[in-house]
Amino acid sequence: MYDLIIFIVLLAMGYGFGRYAEASHYKSIIKREKQLNKIPAVATRIPPLDRQDLNSQLVSGSVVISVDYFKRFVAGLRNIFGGRMIAYETLLDRARREAILRMKEEARGLNAEFVFNIKLETSSIYKGRRNSVGSVEVFAYGTALYPS
Amino acid sequence: MIVSNLEVVPGKRTTRHFGLVQGSSVRAKHVGRDIMASLKNIFGGELKGYTELLQESREEAFNRMLEQAKATGANAVLNVRFSTSSIAAGAAELFAYGTAVTLE
Structure with missing residues (x-):
C-alpha cells in the first residue's frame, strides 16, 4: 500500500515539476535562439577560403538533461505497445538545442x-x-571564425 | 596554438604533418552528485553537476591532446574530434583526437 502511495506521489511530482521545467526551458531556448540567430552555425566542412582575415577557434557547449519520473513511466508503457516516444523526443530536442546555444554563446x-x-x-x-x-x-x- | 575541427584554416597553409595526437580521461562520478542526480531524475531538468563533471574531464582530455601536439613541435591541431564512451556503470571515458600540423 505504502509503495503505491509513494509511486503515485512521485508520478504526480514528476508530472507537475517536469511539465513546468520543460515549458520554461523551451521558453528560454526560443528566446535565446532568436538572439543568437545572427551567428550562422552550419555543418559545412569547407570555410570561406578567400577570406584572409579570419581566425579560427574551437567552440563547444554541452548539457546533461534528465527525464522526469512521469515521463519515464509513460515511456515504459510505450515499450509495451511500441510507437513514438514523445517523452524522449522532447528530451533530446531540448538537449541538442541547449548544447548548440551554449556553443553559440x-x-x-x-x-x-x-x-x-x-x-x-x-x-x-x-x-x-x-x-x-x-x-x-x-x-x-x-x-568559430572571427575577424582579427 | 590554433585548434580547429576544420581540415583547413582560412588564410593559412599546412606545411608539415605530424600525425595523430590524442588525449583521454576517465572519470567516475561523485556520490554527492549522484544523490542530486537521482533527485533530478524525479523532477526532470538539467543535471548541472554532471554537465560540469563532463566538461572538466573533456577539458582534461583536450589539454592532454594539446600537450602531445606541443611535444611534437606542431603549432596547430586540425580536424579535432571528440568521443564519449561509458566503460562501466558510473564511469565515462572522454577522448579527443586530431591531426597535429605546422601552419604558415
Whole structure:
C-alpha cells in the first residue's frame, strides 16, 4: 500500500515539476535562439577560403538533461505497445538545442561571424532502473571564425 | 596554438604533418552528485553537476591532446574530434583526437 502511495506521489511530482521545467526551458531556448540567430552555425566542412582575415577557434557547449519520473513511466508503457516516444523526443530536442546555444554563446564571446563544421554527440550517461534512459548528454562543437 | 575541427584554416597553409595526437580521461562520478542526480531524475531538468563533471574531464582530455601536439613541435591541431564512451556503470571515458600540423 505504502509503495503505491509513494509511486503515485512521485508520478504526480514528476508530472507537475517536469511539465513546468520543460515549458520554461523551451521558453528560454526560443528566446535565446532568436538572439543568437545572427551567428550562422552550419555543418559545412569547407570555410570561406578567400577570406584572409579570419581566425579560427574551437567552440563547444554541452548539457546533461534528465527525464522526469512521469515521463519515464509513460515511456515504459510505450515499450509495451511500441510507437513514438514523445517523452524522449522532447528530451533530446531540448538537449541538442541547449548544447548548440551554449556553443553559440561561446562564439558570440569571440565576436564570431560563423560557426563551421558543427558536430553533435549524444550519449546516455545515467542508466536508470531496468536500463531505461535516465539522462542524456549532448555535446556540440564547431569552429568559430572571427575577424582579427 | 590554433585548434580547429576544420581540415583547413582560412588564410593559412599546412606545411608539415605530424600525425595523430590524442588525449583521454576517465572519470567516475561523485556520490554527492549522484544523490542530486537521482533527485533530478524525479523532477526532470538539467543535471548541472554532471554537465560540469563532463566538461572538466573533456577539458582534461583536450589539454592532454594539446600537450602531445606541443611535444611534437606542431603549432596547430586540425580536424579535432571528440568521443564519449561509458566503460562501466558510473564511469565515462572522454577522448579527443586530431591531426597535429605546422601552419604558415
